Amino acid sequence: MTVVTALIVLGVLALIFGLILGFAAVRFRVESDPIVDQIDAILPQTQCGQCGYPGCRPYAEAIANGDEINKCPPGGQSTINALADLMGVEAKPLDSAHGEEDVKKVAVIREDECIGCTKCIQACPVDAILGAAKQMHTVIAHECTGCDLCVEPCPVDCIDMVPVPVRPDNWQWDLKQIPVRVVDAVESSN
Amino acid sequence: MTFKIAASPHAHQRRTTQQVMRWVYLALIPGVLAQTYFFGFGVYVQLALALLTAWAAEGIAMRLRGRPVAHAWQDHTAIVTAVLLAISIPALAPWWIIVMGTAFAIIVVKHVYGGVGQNLFNPAMAGYVLLLISFPVQMTSWPIPNELAQLQVSISDTVSLIFSGFTQAGYNLEQLRMGADGITMATPLDSLRNDLNHQMTLSEALSKPIFGELGGIGWAWINIAFLLGGLVLIKQKIISWHIPGGFLVGLLVPAAIYWLFNPDQAITPMLHALSGATMLGAFFIATDPVTAATSNKGRWLFGLLVGFLVFVIRTWGGYPDAVAFAVLLANMTVPVIDKYTQPVAYGHGGRS
């Protein structure tokens, strides 16, 4: 008899809690960003395609569908860690098949060599190159993501990827990296 | 010529951890002298054993953790831990007591938690509690003050007692602790608790020979000596007054109220203040920066809590003195205290 009572009590309790949980799930439902948007927000938006997809959003969709999270060299380890956090998976080292993490770069066209073929303009994923056929092209430096995609199509190899220069306003306060020049205090004043 | 690059500020007060710690153990000297005066040279033997153990334990722990050993010795924090533990245990306790306690304090309580600055619990007090609950007999066998002792213990007797358990004449510790009436003498707090629990009135309990005018013979002076050292630390701004102040208020105010309502059955505030480890606890143990709260408001609360816990444990608890337990219990609350006493930052709606 006690066993039956216990079973009934437990059953009723389970039912009540189940109802409460069910109600809470409906009532306090949290509307979250679709997962693809969240992944896309973490990716660096260089649109470089090094992951094998034509841009960051396609890669975000691929991750959402179960692709590896370590295919993004521009994002580097910090992006992988953030993705691992979001997706609830183990962070891995960057897959070197897709490239190595590198300093931030920006494309620069050697303008006197440019023949005005527009091939780079077509390659640029963020429309950061200005120009027209038979006219010199130029890169809008602050729009360039450093994706590298314009370098290969150029028939005259006039595009260089140069590291973003360290300026006083974006300096990271690394005192070890201050170039200490050896100067003579008195002579240098002349 | 090359100019040196450095980060501001370029000026520094130059009061290093080492100096802070040195002040702490220098301020302990009056108390240690008082203890020696009343309880004999055993204190020095315990100190020597504790320091040696701390030095070795620190070295081993740092080596195991793959850290520079010299660095750890340099900051003198282990010295303070060793000294505090050595003066907290009975002066004639067997040698392995202090060795075990110090090694535990340094290796487990300090280094397992990540070394200096990372430990949650006060190492000396955690070591003390380990010893107290593992070896209650040895840890409560305080020698009787020299004034009352039937047998005087020489230096060689002290050493022999600590290492072999017997004096050169063959007495053991138990025999040495007997008073004129042939009854083993307890510490004042212990004796009071026992007597009050056995329905004696306070005046009856205080009539025992271990009590003098101020309180327990010896203990009162030892507490006064620690109070002096503590005041020096406050004067030197090594510690702030908030923790000792909170401690004493938290202990003495409830004690006074309780005593007013129970004048026959309660320990007087005076006895609370001058017995056991009150002053040592208030000025030297609860003030350990690593394990105490960090803001002034938090320190004040932390002190109050420790003091109040000491009162509670001394009054209703099962152990004669309570500082170690009170400190450890309060250590656990530090993260919460810190969280809720965080000052309002400038420009965030606080008042000036």
Place this chain on the structure above:
Amino acid sequence: MSAATKAIEAGHIWTFPGGIHPPERKEISNQTPIAPLPLAQQYTIPVKQHSGAPGEVLVQVGDKVKAGQALTQVGANNGLPVHAPTSGTVTAIGPGMIAHPSGLTDTVITIEADGNDEHVAFEPLANYTEISRAELLERIKTAGIAGLGGAGFPTAQKLALQRPLDYLIINGVECEPYISADDRLMREHAQTIIDGTEILLHIAGCEKALIAIEANKPEAIAAFEALLDKHPQLSLRVVPVKYPSGGEKQLIQLLTGRQVPSRGLPIDVGLVMQNVGTAYAVAQATLQGKPLLERVVTVTGENVAKPGNYWVRIGTPVAYLLEQCGFKPEPEQRVIMGGPMMGFTLADLSVPVVKITNCILVPSSQELAPAQDEMACIRCGACADVCPAQLLPQQLQWLAKAKDYDGLEQQNLFDCIECGACAYVCPSEIPLVHYYRKAKAEVRNIAREKAKAEVARERFEARQERLEREKQERLERHRKAAEARKKAQAEAVAQGGDNPQDAVQAAIARAKARKAAQAAAAEQQNKDGDDA
């Protein structure tokens, strides 16, 4: 009048939490009057010496310039001009050392002095109340005046804010140890500073000014007390000696009991603050028409033979300044621009003195011992006790080391004024401020990267959309062209012309016939071959 305002009027001095009392050592430099510095042979003038964008360069290499001639012009985005400090020739415009802790270069204009020190004609102004507020602001802007206290915020821009003001605060506290430039300026030019203050009041549309001086400058206090009777709008406030009572936020708290809201400006609580040096420069610019060509610089420390205060032209290389003051460098010498608490070390002495340079400190390693190894934090809380912003420095330090940027924002990292009090008292000698500065730079960088990624995403999506649209348009065009063709055919047939469809059929028939003929011919040949 509210109780709080009454208290301010009555001269009540509030207090601020924390603070430290480092050795002041101002006596090294404040004993002698401000001395003029002989002309240097070469000056390098960075085009950007204030917070804001640089102005556009007006001169070319080879140009002859006179003292006071603008080298850059007032530009957009807070651009302030810089001026030639003396007469001479522009010999270079390009990257050069600037006064910045990074030791990086920026655009500087190099002028080879001709030694005549001719200047452009200044336009004095007898009565400044006769011209409009906008004209006065323009005068201050073209004089290139930026806050001389340290931040270098363009003064005219600060004054241009049209918001109700209770007080203008003139900051003569100079709480940083060693520095005595403002002290000497106040002693010797109190009247000019008062004139400048009245001009600032006039421009800001404010009734009252408070002049704050730290109690350790009795001579400066006396100089103002003697003059202030004639100026009822101005009142003197002596603040107790404590570092950093001269910090903008701390001084506001001291004088008014108000707090500038986090990430806000003093004007949000009805106040505006100017340094005494700025007030002096404003008076010079308004009344004499003189642009900001020189400033008072304290040269001090045990490793200079002639410490003191000097009138130094903007653009003077630090090396020349030190040479004039008897520089006795020791091995591993530090040369600090600014004071011992907030100044930065120079890697190269070709760095010029700029508008915000108030001190060159050349300490011996005894007086300011170099930093020692960082030891483990013992959570002593000494840093929290001295923090004037009521932050938890040790917490910030751990968060900064863990790169927990969200935690840092929660603990109000950006309310840190980098005064250095925490690092000054830290028994473990942790360079706390350095960690905060680095973390701040990283947080800013991440925000910048994020904004950039956002733009890149938008541009990428816009491009995708454009490509898609173009594809659709192309298809649409083809479809339309095909339709038009069909329609034209149908019309042509209807009008009795050849149906192109027939022509196609005819062509196909022709092709078939040709194929058949070829096949027949081939068969014929085969037959012929067999016969042969």
